Amino acid sequence: MSSYRIQGATGEWEVVIGLEVHAQVVSNAKLFSGASAAFGAEPNQSVSLVDAAMPGMLPVPNEECIRQAVKTGMALGAEINRWSRFDRKNYFYADLPQGYQISQLYHPLVGEGTITIDADEKAGIAEARTIGVERLHVEQDAGKLMHDQHPTRSYVDLNRSGVALMEIVSKPDMRSPSEAGAYLRKLRSILRYVGSCDGNMEEGSMRADVNVSVRKAGDPFGTRTETKNVNSIRFVMAAIESEANRQVDVIEGGGKIVQETRLYDPDRNETRSMRSKEDAHDYRYFPDPDLLPLELSEEFVAQCRAELPELPDAKRARYEGELGLPAYNAAVLTSDVETARWFEALLDAAGKPGAEVARAASNWLISDLFGALNRLGKAIDESPVSPRQGAELLALVADGTLSGTLAKQVFEIMLETGDDPARIVEERGLKQTSDTGAIEAVIAEVMAANADKVAEYRGGKDKLFGFFVGQTMKAMGGKANPGVVNELLKKTLG
Numbered sequence: 001m002s003s004y005r006i007q008g009a010t011g012e013w014e015v016v017i018g019l020e021v022h023a024q025v026v027s028n029a030k031l032f033s034g035a036s037a038a039f040g041a042e043p044n045q046s047v048s049l050v051d052a053a054m055p056g057m058l059p060v061p062n063e064e065c066i067r068q069a070v071k072t073g074m075a076l077g078a079e080i081n082r083w084s085r086f087d088r089k090n091y092f093y094a095d096l097p098q099g100y101q102i103s104q105l106y107h108p109l110v111g112e113g114t115i116t117i118d119a120d121e122k123a124g125i126a127e128a129r130t131i132g133v134e135r136l137h138v139e140q141d142a143g144k145l146m147h148d149q150h151p152t153r154s155y156v157d158l159n160r161s162g163v164a165l166m167e168i169v170s171k172p173d174m175r176s177p178s179e180a181g182a183y184l185r186k187l188r189s190i191l192r193y194v195g196s197c198d199g200n201m202e203e204g205s206m207r208a209d210v211n212v213s214v215r216k217a218g219d220p221f222g223t224r225t226e227t228k229n230v231n232s233i234r235f236v237m238a239a240i241e242s243e244a245n246r247q248v249d250v251i252e253g254g255g256k257i258v259q260e261t262r263l264y265d266p267d268r269n270e271t272r273s274m275r276s277k278e279d280a281h282d283y284r285y286f287p288d289p290d291l292l293p294l295e296l297s298e299e300f301v302a303q304c305r306a307e308l309p310e311l312p313d314a315k316r317a318r319y320e321g322e323l324g325l326p327a328y329n330a331a332v333l334t335s336d337v338e339t340a341r342w343f344e345a346l347l348d349a350a351g352k353p354g355a356e357v358a359r360a361a362s363n364w365l366i367s368d369l370f371g372a373l374n375r376l377g378k379a380i381d382e383s384p385v386s387p388r389q390g391a392e393l394l395a396l397v398a399d400g401t402l403s404g405t406l407a408k409q410v411f412e413i414m415l416e417t418g419d420d421p422a423r424i425v426e427e428r429g430l431k432q433t434s435d436t437g438a439i440e441a442v443i444a445e446v447m448a449a450n451a452d453k454v455a456e457y458r459g460g461k462d463k464l465f466g467f468f469v470g471q472t473m474k475a476m477g478g479k480a481n482p483g484v485v486n487e488l489l490k491k492t493l494g
C-alpha cells in the first residue's frame, strides 16, 4: 500500500481515488454517423444530419468503433460482454443537439479488468500494484461551445458531436497522486499500443474525471467529489492533492463533504464547486429505442483478439527474458509504442542479433539517440536517423571500424547531414586504426616525451596506465583501436 498520507490537525488521512477516463476512439467516422471524426477541421465541417439531431435521423453503430473498444477491453484483461445495450442519458445543454447522449449505463460493452502500475521508489510507489477497472463503455461526445469568439454571443462547433468515446472507469483503488499519474500513463500506453486512442491530452482526446475522498486508515470510504475534465496528468495529480487537502480542512473544521461536481483551476491550483447534489442531474436513463442491443458474434470477438498486438507488459517481459536486456532498458523501451517499434526496426535491420548486440543497441538508443532527440526537441518517430542507419552505425562499432568515441562523432554528423555512417567514415577518414606499426610508433613518442612518468610507472605507480592510454589516443586523434592500444602499452611499458 502507498504510504502517502495527508497530515491533518487530528492525525493522518488516507486519500481514495477513482478515475473515469474519456478516451476518444481512433476511427474514420463517428459512433453513429458517417461524418469524419478527424481532429482539426474548420468548425461545423464534420457534421452529418444525425450529429445535428435533425428530426427522423437514425443512428447506425460504427463497427470499427465497437472493434476498437472490444480490443481495448481485451488489452485491459477484461470480460467482453457479448450482449450490451445503448441507453439515453438525458440532459439539456447547448452543445448537445439531441438533448441526450447515447451511452451505456446498465449493460456496458466491457466488464471488469485491471491495469498494473510499476513500483517507482522516487514517486513513493513501493511495489507494483494492480488497479481494478470497473467497466468500459462506449458513448457519444458532445459538441464544443466557444465563448471567446464574440463579445455577446457564444458559438457552437458540432464537429466533435457524436464522435465515439470510451469511458474507462477505475475502481476506487488508488491511494496517492503518484499512483493516479502512473495509472494514467499506463492506460495511455496501452491505448496507444492497441491504436484505439491517440492519448493526446492537449487535444482533448483523453481526459479524466477525478473522484476523490479522504478517510482515516481503516475507516469506510468517505463521500467523494468528482472533478471533471482534467486535461493533463500533472493537473490530475495537482487536483487530487489540493482537493484532498480541502476535504481534510472541511472535515476537521466540523463540516461535511457533499457529493458534488467540481472544476480544477490550474492557475490557482484549486478545485471549485460546479454543481452540488441539490441540483444534480436526474439523467432519466432509458434504453435507446432507436438502437437494437449489440450482439457480438464469436467470429467478431475472435478477430478482435487476433488483431491485438503484443502489449507493454508482455513486451517488457520478452525484452528481459528472450533478449536479455537489463530491466531498466526493457521498461524504458516498452513504455511507449513508438519507441518499441523503433527499437524492433533497429533489431530487424541488425539481422535479429544475439543478446550482446541487442543490449548494445538498447543502450545506444536510450543514451545516444534519446539524448540527441531531446536536444532537437523531436519525438522518436521524427528521428533524423533511421533504424537502418542506427543498425549500420552499431555494426561499424561491433566490427571494430569505429571506437565508441568515433561512433559518437559519426552519429553527430549523421544527425546533421542525414548521411549513412559508412559513407561518413569513408569520406571523412574516421576509421579506427588497429595498425600496430602506427600505434607502436606513437607509443614510442609518448614514452619519450614522458620519460619521468614511465619511470614512475615502472616504479609501481600503476595508476599512470590510464594516462598513457589517454596520451596515445589523443596523439592518434581518437582513431586508434583502444583494445590494441591497451595491449601494446602493456607490452611496451612492461
Ligand SMILES: Nc1ncnc2c1ncn2[C@@H]1O[C@H](COP(=O)(O)OP(=O)(O)OP(=O)(O)O)[C@@H](O)[C@H]1O
Pocket (backbone or CB within 6 Å): 016, 017, 018, 019, 020, 169, 170, 171, 172, 173, 209, 211, 212, 213, 221, 222, 223, 224, 226
Ligand atoms: N468513496 C470514493 N472515493 C473516491 N472515489 C470513489 C469513491 N466511490 C466511488 N469512486 C469512484 O468514482 C467513480 C464513479 O464513476 P461512475 O462512472 O461509476 O459513476 P458517476 O461518476 O456517478 O457517473 P457519471 O459517469 O455520470 O459521471 C469510479 O471511478 C469509482 O472508483
Ligand SMILES: [Mg+2]
Pocket (backbone or CB within 6 Å): 020, 167, 169
Ligand atoms: Mg462515469
Ligand SMILES: [Mg+2]
Pocket (backbone or CB within 6 Å): 020, 209, 226
Ligand atoms: Mg463520474
